[in-house]
Amino acid sequence: MTNGPQLVLFCGLPGTLKTYLSRRVSEGIGSTYLTTQAAGVLAAGLEAGELQALRYARYERISRIVFALIDMGAQVVVDGGFLSSASRALVFADNDKNRCVVVYCHCHDEEIRRRRLKIRALDFGDPEATSAQSILANGEVETTVEDPISIDLAQGRVSSVLSVDTVSYTAQWHGQPPAPLADSLKSLVETVLAQHATIPLPKRYESQVRSAFDDLASTYEDSTPWRNDPILIKQLQVDLPDKGCRVLDIGTGTGLATAWYAEQGHQVVGIDPSPVMLSRAAKRLTLSVLGAAPPLPFLSDYFELVIARQSLHYSEPSLLIKEAARVLKSGGQFVVSCTVSESDDARGFWRDYKWATQPLRLEVFSEESLGRLLQEADFKLEKRLRYQLKRVETIESLSRRVVAPHNGWPSFLKWVIRLSESEAPLARMTFDGAQLAYTQHWCTIQARKISS
Secondary structure: OOOOOOEEEEEOOOOOOHHHHHHHHHHHHOOEEEEHHHHOOOOOOOOHHHHHHHHHHHHHHHHHHHHHHHHOOOOEEEEOOOOOHHHHHHHHOOOOHHHEEEEEEEOOOHHHHHHHHHHHHHOOOOOOHHHHHHHHHOOOOOOOOOOOHHHHHOOOOOOEEEEEEOOOOEEEEEEOOOHHHHOHHHHHHHHHHHHHHOOOOOHHHHHHHHHHHHHHHHHHHHOOHHHHOHHHHHOOOOOOOOOOOEEEEEOOOOOHHHHHHHHOOOEEEEEEOOHHHHHHHOOOOOEEEEOOOOOOOOOOOOEEEEEEEOOHHHOOHHHHHHHHHHHEEEEEEEEEEEEEEOOOOOHHHHHHHHHHHOOOOOOOEEHHHHHHHHHHOOEEEEEEEEEEEEEEEEHHHHHHHOOOOOOOHHHHHHHHHHHHHHHOHHHOOEEOOOEEEEEEEEEEEEEEEOOO
16 A cells, blocks of 8 residues: 555554454555554553553653654554553654544443453453453453544644444544545455454354353253242243244253243254253253354244343343344244343442353343343333342352452452442342352343334
């Protein structure tokens, strides 16, 4: 790309796809790729002032590297947070503003952003996995960035900013982009975004989920009370128009949740990533399919009923719900049942607790957020059923799922209790030195696909 920009700087908060995009854009336009980590990795646990000083020093080093590369005639793509206008100004200084471009990656949905970080932290094949783990472990998921459109562009430091919405997967120019770049960079970014929108969860994450449930299969049904709870199972049962209806159970496990439908003469298909679980489900259901969703390997407009019990949080939930809508017949029913936080306000507490004790779980829902996801996929909510039960977790069971915190489980759980008193009081958490007990809240939503 001759006569193109000397510098393309990617900025944005963690979890906004800036590294994913910058690597591929660099390859697409044949530029030198440079990440801020080239100037050193910041240690975890630093005080705010010390962290800010070290970040500034790192940006200064990066600016010198950029100047040297541009002086040699190179075009450079720089990937980093650059959350402040001052950090970006260091890199722009003494460069021709008409050949400096900012690509501003943003994500207005905090749930999506945190989930991306969790997926990255669990994908050990991702070179940024360690960085994501550190961000999540230290609670450093920043939420603010000084807008390069209203600051850098307005003050004349750069001639153009490409604003990239990584929720809607769209890009828009602001200012006057360099002529060779105006169409090509936007087109390239949107192509990469479209590819990302269809990518399933990393295979390494899927293999971890599969392995965890393979190991759990022999004790799965008795390992926690909710799985056999007759009230929760009853809440999954809805009236179907005829005998022999097609029912899909997403994340079927051992088939326990939908065995009743098979007993009523319906054709029940269960899909699950664990072959060991499926070998048990095969004794209860009509057909067992090995696979991770989304996507769902079934025809559109095929099932009268789809059920997802405690499985949405192992997937990209919005995509999975849209897939459920696709395979359902017009007017078909979708029943979703899962644990929920007591309120939207308590979700932050439960996210942090589940990340520390069940890192494979990517999301925590509230009743409100679950309902919103269904409505966004054009489902009509017909009934909400609530339930509470007592959940008990032992230090032994926690240790089987995850490595103990550095200060040990007792100390960690005592801290969790204190935090829950202010952030999730309805959980009524207690800890007796060996067992953590709390009230677990459930929500089952019966919804219907709106006729097209």
